[in-house]
Amino acid sequence: MLETRCCPGRRTNRPFRRALAVLTILAAACVPDVGSNPVPTAMQFDLTTMPPRAPQPTALIVNPQTKRIDFSLAGTPIPDDCASQQVLTQAQCQFDQYLQTLDGFPNVTTAAAPATAALDPATLTLGLNQNVVAVGVQKASGLVMDGAVGFDAASTSLTLLPAQGWVLGEFYWVGVRGYAGGVRDANGGEVVGSPTMSLLKQDDPLTCGATDPSAVDPHCPAFQVVAAQAPSTEVAAERLFQLEAIRQAYIDGHAFDAMLAAGLPKAEIAVLWGFPIHTNSVAVLSPTAGVVPRVPAADQIGVGVLGPVDPATVSAFSAAAPTQGGSVVVIDLAAVLAGDLAAAFPPVAAAYTSSAIVIQASAPFPAGHPIGLFFKNTIHAPDGAPLVASPVSVLLTLTATLVGSDGHSTVSGVSDADAAALESGRVALAPLLDNPNIAALTGITRANLVYCYAFVPMVQP
Numbered sequence: 001m002l003e004t005r006c007c008p009g010r011r012t013n014r015p016f017r018r019a020l021a022v023l024t025i026l027a028a029a030c031v032p033d034v035g036s037n038p039v040p041t042a043m044q045f046d047l048t049t050m051p052p053r054a055p056q057p058t059a060l061i062v063n064p065q066t067k068r069i070d071f072s073l074a075g076t077p078i079p080d081d082c083a084s085q086q087v088l089t090q091a092q093c094q095f096d097q098y099l100q101t102l103d104g105f106p107n108v109t110t111a112a113a114p115a116t117a118a119l120d121p122a123t124l125t126l127g128l129n130q131n132v133v134a135v136g137v138q139k140a141s142g143l144v145m146d147g148a149v150g151f152d153a154a155s156t157s158l159t160l161l162p163a164q165g166w167v168l169g170e171f172y173w174v175g176v177r178g179y180a181g182g183v184r185d186a187n188g189g190e191v192v193g194s195p196t197m198s199l200l201k202q203d204d205p206l207t208c209g210a211t212d213p214s215a216v217d218p219h220c221p222a223f224q225v226v227a228a229q230a231p232s233t234e235v236a237a238e239r240l241f242q243l244e245a246i247r248q249a250y251i252d253g254h255a256f257d258a259m260l261a262a263g264l265p266k267a268e269i270a271v272l273w274g275f276p277i278h279t280n281s282v283a284v285l286s287p288t289a290g291v292v293p294r295v296p297a298a299d300q301i302g303v304g305v306l307g308p309v310d311p312a313t314v315s316a317f318s319a320a321a322p323t324q325g326g327s328v329v330v331i332d333l334a335a336v337l338a339g340d341l342a343a344a345f346p347p348v349a350a351a352y353t354s355s356a357i358v359i360q361a362s363a364p365f366p367a368g369h370p371i372g373l374f375f376k377n378t379i380h381a382p383d384g385a386p387l388v389a390s391p392v393s394v395l396l397t398l399t400a401t402l403v404g405s406d407g408h409s410t411v412s413g414v415s416d417a418d419a420a421a422l423e424s425g426r427v428a429l430a431p432l433l434d435n436p437n438i439a440a441l442t443g444i445t446r447a448n449l450v451y452c453y454a455f456v457p458m459v460q461p
Contacts, residue, residue, distance in 0.1 A: 041117040041185035043158075043176055043271035045196040048229065048239070050075060055113040055174070055273035057105040060246070062276060067103045071096055082400070089410040090400035098394045104276035106391050107165040107306065108286050110413065111174055112157040113271050118186035119158055124149045129263030131177040132160060137258055138171035138276070158183075165286075168307050169279040175259045178270025193270040195225055199243055201256075201266055206244045213237035250274075280388040281307025281381045283357065283451040287392065288418055293373060294356075295457045298364035301330075302356045303373065303451065309352045309387070313380045316350035316359065322441055327378045329442045330359055333454060334369040336432065365457045372432065374444045375451035386450065393452040395422050396429055425454060 046053040047060075052074060054060075063070035071078050078100055079085050082093035099105075111134070126132045127145045134144035147162040158176060166172060176183055178191045185191055199206055199222055208220035216223050216237045223240050230236035250256065253274060256266045284291050284304045294302040317326030319341075328350035335343040347362040357375070365371055377386040395402060395411065402423040404410045409419035429452065432438055439445055 041115060041119070041189055041191045042194050043178060043191060043197070044114040044116060045194045045200075045271055045273075047196070047242070053114050055111070055271060057109050057111065057275040059171075059249070059274050059276060062104070069099045069102055069105070071100065089404065091395075091398055091402055091410040092412060094398045094400055095391075095394060095411050098389065098391075102278040102388060103280075104169070104278035105166075107168055107277050107282065108161070108284075108289070108291075108391060109166065109277075111160045111172075111275070112152065112155065113174070113176055113273070114155065114157045115185075115191065116156070118153065118156065119151045119191065120184045120186055120188070121149075121151050123182070123184045124151065124158060126160070131183045132158070132174070133177070133259055133262045133264045134160060134162070134172055134174045135258040135262055136167055136170040136172050137254060139167060139169055141167045141170050143262055144172075165284070165306075166277040168277055168282070171253070171274060171276045173253070173255045173258045173272065173274045175255075175262075175264050175272040176270050177264055177268050179268055182268060182270060191270055195229075196243065197269070197271055199225060200247045200250060200272070201269065202247065206240055206247060213241050216240060278388060279307075280385050281305060281309055282388050282390055283375055283379075283393075285390040285392045285451065285453055287421070293453065293455060293457075295459050298457070298459055299361040301359040301361075301365075301371070301373070301457060303359075303375075304356050305352070305387070306355075307387075308381045309357070310380050310382045310384075311352040313378060314350055314352040314357055316348045317345065317442055318347070319345040319441070322443075326443060327376045328357065328359065329372075329374040329376070329444050330361075331372040331374070331432070331442075332366065332369050333372050333428075333432070334366070336438075368456060370454050370456050372429070372454045373451060374442070374449055376444060377448045377450045379450065389450040389452075392422065393449065396426050396452045396454075397433060397446045397449055398426060399430075399446070402426060429454060 044053045045055065061069055061071060061073045063073065076087065078093060078096045082090050082097070085093060088096070124132055126134070126147055126149045128143055132149050136142060144162045147160060149158070149160050151157070152159050160174065178193055180190060183191045202222070206222035208217050208222070210216040214237065218233065223236060226240045226243070227233060227236035230239060250272070255272060255274060259269060259272065260266070282305065284306055291304070296302065313327060315325035315327055317329040318324065330346060330348050332344050332346055346365065349360045351358055375387065379387045395414070400410070402410055402414065402419040407416065409416050411419065433446055
């Protein structure tokens with residue numbers, strides 16, 4: 001996910017006024033009247049800032065060759081050795097390394113669209129003919145009707161997450177209605193689109209027929225809009241071709257058709273963006289959303305899985321026979337802390353059934369004892385693709401702190417409160433994950449874990 005920061009002040013400079021003047025001529029036919037306010041609140045789509053002040057997650061950082069997330073496409077390449085860079089926090093760098101192993105974004109990713117000012121949450125309605133529209137088009141999962149839509153003051157962004165998360169392997173288009181009939185700002189004013197979004201909504205190519213950046217006509221209207229914000233005409237021409245590629249991707253991906261079918265015509269779109277969700281199966285974990293292991297009985301634990309799993313790859317680790325499989329490791333953490341390794345690995349069986357990995361113990365788990373659940377990447381789907389880790393599992397296995405010296409989260413998209421809660425778990429699990437004897441016995445390492453969670457089992461009604 002792309003990190004977002006608060007934008008500069010809203011004071012309009014002369015180049016920006018010239019850009020708006022050109023844009024008014026260019027887009028008069030497709031942008032509704034925005035009233036007399038000279039600087040209305042706008043949904044942002046600025047790819048020139050570092051980091052970009054644009055909607056996220058975004059297909060713009062999915063490498064078309066590797067089909068993997070690639071932050072170098074956003075101008076922030078992630079090194080193999082996070083200690084060798086100073087741009088990101090160590091935790092952010094390590095987390096981004098995980099993201100770059102995926103062919104899409106985690107299904108629990110919160111979509112966000114930045115704005116230049118606070119939005120009125122009451123106008124952030126979701127669904128058919130509403131102000132926020134999200135449509136899955138690749139697997140035809142259709143319109144998202146149930147989800148949490150809100151406004152995050154810290155990042156000045158509209159936020160969206162479906163109630164059940166995003167569908168695996170799906171590609172989504174998300175649009176926000178602006179102008180007279182759409183989202184309003186905190187003062188009741190209209191919210192408009194950015195110059196970039198207006199360019200992307202154009203029906204004709206932005207390059208005015210040029211086939212190379214060096215051949216762009218300086219009188220081309222779209223070029224004049226981009227040039228008003230660029231440091232040179234050469235940079236402006238390159239940006240123009242980048243925007244044209246995005247505009248064409250919108251057309252090829254039927255983005256505007258999907259919005260129109262959901263009741264959001266192109267003329268009323270203030271911002272529109274698309275992104276894929278990864279295809280690999282995943283053992284779901286999202287404590288803030290209440291998605292945690294289920295305990296239907298004192299001797300049983302169930303972990304939900306999205307996507308198919310080959311049952312033959314699911315087996316429980318046994319301290320009595322440590323070399324025989326063991327893709328699911330259950331550890332009594334209280335026994336480990338007490339130095340009682342004989343009781344550290346309770347006898348359990350593990351199996352995949354009904355979209356869940358179920359752990360069955362030979363006796364009830366000790367009351368009040370925290371239990372650690374660890375799944376290895378030897379758990380596969382029927383096609384041989386390994387499960388991927390959920391973001392929370394990854395955060396719990398990082399070697400870097402999730403909370404900075406200032407008390408704030410060190411990972412973009414993770415709130416301060418969530419970071420603090422996860423940091424306590426990360427610190428508690430670190431001695432276990434760093435213990436070479438445990439690694440040698442169980443085979444679990446930070447690198448091969450796709451599920452990592454510690455909790456006190458309590459039977460749920």
